[in-house]
Amino acid sequence: SMEGLKKNRGGGSFGTHFSYNSCADAVRSGRMVVVRAEGINPEIRKTEDKVVDSVIVTELAKPLTAYCRCWRSATFPLCDGSHVKHNKATGDNVGPLLLKKQ
């Protein structure tokens, strides 16, 4: 278990049948899988530490502009509808932020 793993950093014993000299060996053996908390932005501006965008709302051209919150848009920070495919593929329920002039 991960509990045992934490207590025994130099190696590990999983169940009664297997022991390893290191966590990496256990993972390599295929007997252990490490599950990590996942990021939500796979691709956009990965050279930036934090992707922050600004909108000067008085400069909005159209009555309604959709901004992406799914991190899958090819026109990020604008929404291009890619959230639909993302939601279908993953069972997620994300959608854009709509900026309205009136």
Next chain:
Amino acid sequence: SMEGLKKNRGGGSFGTHFSYNSCADAVRSGRMVVVRAEGINPEIRKTEDKVVDSVIVTELAKPLTAYCRCWRSATFPLCDGSHVKHNKATGDNVGPLLLKKQ
């Protein structure tokens, strides 16, 4: 491999040593792990098919308002700074959309 799995939906044979009557059996055995595309919103308004929010920009109270794009804010759709913890925990680089009146 997943290639073999796709060609042989009724069962599977992984490497030379193991064979299974079904994919579910292979997963249960611990010899196979299914990795799924992940959603990005774990908690917010999960009863809605798609979470869309609207801002009437003429009604913004403050010179600058930050809107959440990490789906971790306790004040969603507003940003409460939770993207910082999310980025640290996952290595991600997401941040808010800033709406500015000037």
